[in-house]
Amino acid sequence: MTQPLLFTPIQLAGLTxxxxxxxxxxxxxSSEEGGPTDWHLVHLGKFALGGAAVxxxxxxxxxxxxxKTYGCAGIYSDAHVPMYRRITEFIYKHNSIPAMQIGHSGRKASCGPPWTNFKPLTDEDAKTGHAPWRGVSPSAIRARDDAQVPHELSVSDIKEVIASWREATLRTLNAGFEMIEIHGAHGYLIHQFLSPLANKRTDGYGGDLAGRMRFALELTEAVRAVWPKxxxxxxxxSAVDGDNGAWNIDDTVTLVRELKARGVDAVSCSSGGINGPLNYAIVPRQPGFQVPYAERVRRDTGITTCxxxxxxxxxxxxDILQRGKADLIAMAREFMYNPNWPVHAAKKLGVTDYLDLLPTEYAWWLKRREKIREISK
Ligand SMILES: Cc1cc2nc3c(=O)[nH]c(=O)nc-3n(C[C@H](O)[C@H](O)[C@H](O)COP(=O)(O)O)c2cc1C
Structure with missing residues (x-):
């Protein structure tokens, strides 16, 4: 039979x-002072062993x-670089592409982990070494009623923040990552600039769509300038979001056209973030609920979508790939449940050498077990 598309290699810029x-x-x-720990090596390493491409x-x-929290990851210090290198080398050695997602939480900074419902830190938390700090945003509008009012970024602040994306990109490169993603979704800083609900500026970084997109586009140019072609x-x-779609799919298509013109190779299509962390009202949760966004962006802009x-x-x-709705499939929670998901998927789709997705240390034994099973049938 022909190889399923899911297991067909794909060219991404100069990488396969x-x-x-x-x-x-x-x-x-689970980071410590922004740096990854053994947890990250095992957490990410097992996905490479399990056959995921990226x-x-x-x-x-x-x-x-x-x-966002004291446990969040960072790449804001040169000291972080060797810590990540250990992880990228492991992933690379096992035939997967180590990819970095860089981001800025903006006004969503200074809170507890998800199991506190991201409760904003207070002076009470300072007693346990978790003093609150002030987030930043395009406008002085808090992320939620119990959060601090963020510092409204001045134009010179904006230039400094963009410079920090550039620096982080250079560190990402030095740490051995092969791919980088700018996190422009989920109500974080870039998304705060994009959304008319969070961005009420009257200068060149706010107002109409072009003004609200300016931060994202300048930042993308800064990243692309130092990230090899x-x-x-x-x-x-976040393809759609906000109070009844304040940011909508047409805005996303416009944004992606501009991103593509600035050298972005692929877009991952998520949703939600400004009007609540999970915007159930606009995007009902059902299998593949965000696929139509990847499909529309792919069709209208010609960019590779995930x-x-x-x-x-x-x-x-x-089926999503066969119908041309996207070029790649990303999964999060299912990988926590089953880090070897690609192996199981390959078997289900009839890939005969599905065990070769695993490293030899595993594949040799499992193939042998299959042979023994065959013989004893
Ligand atoms: C524990 C957890 C942490 C997440 N962290 C991030 C993140 O750091 N960046 C991001 O863009 N999305 C993050 N997400 C969203 C996922 O990448 C993914 O888009 C979402 O979970 C939907 O995919 P799924 O149904 O396969 O889990 C996170 C999701 C989970 C469950």
Missing amino acids: ARNRIVVSPMCQY VFCEETAVEMRAR EKPLWFRV AVGLITEAEHAE
């Missing part, structure tokens, strides 16, 4: 991914104040 399966970024809240690190802050640059969007969101079945993933 061995299949179309991407491990989506997953914050672990393994994304979690959202990684470009500045110390850009973290042959290494793919991705951008993650579909994500409640895709868990091999046949579903293959």
Whole structure:
């Protein structure tokens, strides 16, 4: 039979991914002073062993104040570089592409982990060494009622923040990453600039769509300028969001056209973030609920897209690709459940050498077991 598309290599700028399966970024809240730990090596390393083509690190802050929580990852110091290198080398050695997602939480900074419902830190937390700090945003509008009012960035502040993305990109390169994604989704700083709900500026970084997109586009130019052409640059969007779609799919298509013109190679299509962390009202949760965004962006802009969101079945993933709705499939939670998902998917889709997705240390034994099973039938 012909090879399923899910297991067909894909060219991404100067790189070839061995299949179309991407491990989506997953914050672990387990970093120490921004640096990754053994947890990250095992967490990310097992996805490379399990056969995914691209393994994304979690959202990684470009500045110390850009973290959401004290446990969030960062790449704002040169000291972080060797810590990540250990991880990238492991992923690379096992035939996967080590990918970094850089981000800035903006006004969503200074809170507790998800299991506190991201409760904003207070002076009470200072007693346990977790003093609150002030987030930044295009406008002095808080992320939620119990959060601090963020510092409204001046134009010179904006230039400094953009410079921190550039610095973080250079560190990402030095750390051995082969791919980088700008996190422009989920209500974080870039998305705060894009959204008319969070951006009420009256200068050149606010107002109409062009003004609200300016921060994202200047920042993308700064990243692309130092990120080598042959290494793919991705951008993650919240394709729709806000109070009844204040940011909508047409805005996203306009944004992606501009991003593509600035050298972005692929777009990962997510949703939500400004009007609540999970915008159930606009985007009902069902398998593949965000696939239509990846499809529309791909069709209207011709850019490579990655579909994500409640895709868990091999046949579903293959169908999305076969119908031309996206070029790649990303998954997050399913990988926590089953880090060897690609192997199981390959078997389901009839790939005969599915065990070769695993390293020899595993594949040799498992193939032998299959042979013994065959013989004893
Ligand atoms: C624990 C966890 C952490 C996440 N952290 C990030 C992140 O750092 N960056 C990001 O863009 N998305 C993040 N997401 C969203 C996922 O990348 C993904 O888009 C979402 O979970 C939907 O995919 P799924 O249904 O396959 O889990 C996170 C999701 C989970 C479950």
